[in-house]
Amino acid sequence: MPDAEDFTRIEALARSLQPGSVGHAYGPWLAARGAGLKDQAKAALGDFLNEALTWPEARRRDFVVWLDQASEQTGARRAITPHPLMTRLVLPTLWAWAEAEPADAMAHLLLARFHNWSLDDTSPLDHYRRALERDAGLVAARRGVIHALCDMVERNQHHLPVDYLGDRQRDAASMEEAASLAEGLPDAAERQDLIAHAAMLRDRALGLRSDGGLATYFFAR
Known part of the structure; x- marks a missing residue:
């Protein structure tokens, strides 16, 4: 509400x-x-x-x-x-x-940004990926994939240090992908922040950190 x-x-x-x-x-x-x-x-x-x-x-x-x-x-x-x-x-x-217009990135970007699970079974991550595949220079799509990957891993880490809800190796790989994508962001401060955040989530997934989950949830807002 x-x-x-x-x-x-x-x-x-x-x-x-x-x-x-x-x-x-x-x-x-x-x-x-x-x-x-x-x-x-x-x-x-x-x-x-x-x-x-x-x-x-x-x-x-x-x-x-x-x-x-x-x-x-x-x-x-x-x-x-x-x-x-x-x-x-x-x-x-x-x-x-x-x-x-199957080659147009904008429709897929907007399907991700307006996403509602009750109306669309395709995940925001998949929509962002489709947008980025169609336009590798679309910063909003790149940022969307990064945030969607981080959101997924954060949810899996929500019950740390007691329990891990997902596949640790897969989540670590997702954070490597997120960091790699963040390298292509034009804003230096955003780039550095997201690379550091992905590294922290990767280390949690690999058991190199024992602190609790963040539960910041990009797509909950």
């Missing part, structure tokens, strides 16, 4: 939309949702979907790209992507995009 800060961010996003902008048609839902007006928000979402589903494919794609950027800006991805929007517009648009 959204918290008070989410509502504030949603309201601010609604106020920032300019007439004619990609996300402007979504503004009434954002405004009602940010104000906590459930009935008005439900009606506004229905009106928006009825309109958006008539848009040309290119405009629907543009909206999903905008929604991703807005999600990053607000830090409230799940709060601004209600279930009907995901099932009726976002995911169908991305699935159709990936099928129509």
Whole structure:
């Protein structure tokens, strides 16, 4: 459930939309949702979907790209992507995009970033890998694979030092891969931090460290 800060961010996003902008048609839902007006928000979402589903494919794609950027800006991805929007517009648009342009990395990147296990059996890691395979220079995909690998290993280490939930050798190999991928990140500070983090998780997997799990969970946010 959204918290008070989410509502504030949603309201601010609604106020920032300019007439004619990609996300402007979504503004009434954002405004009602940010104000906590459930009935008005439900009606506004229905009106928006009825309109958006008539848009040309290119405009629907543009909206999903905008929604991703807005999600990053607000830090409230799940709060601004209600279930009907995901099932009726976002995911169908991305699935159709990936099928129509199989060599395009963006659809796979966005399928990872909007991932919801109840709606998509393919893991975020697999989607990020597909994006990176299609565009080795796509930093967001590279970063996504690294974080997804670390997330998987962190979960396996959650009960340390009492128990290890996964395969230690496989997890160590995953952290070697994560460190190797991090070498290709353009930001030096991020690169160093992720290489060090992967090395720490690798050492835990190999039993070279006995401290407890982190449970930071990149994809839980």
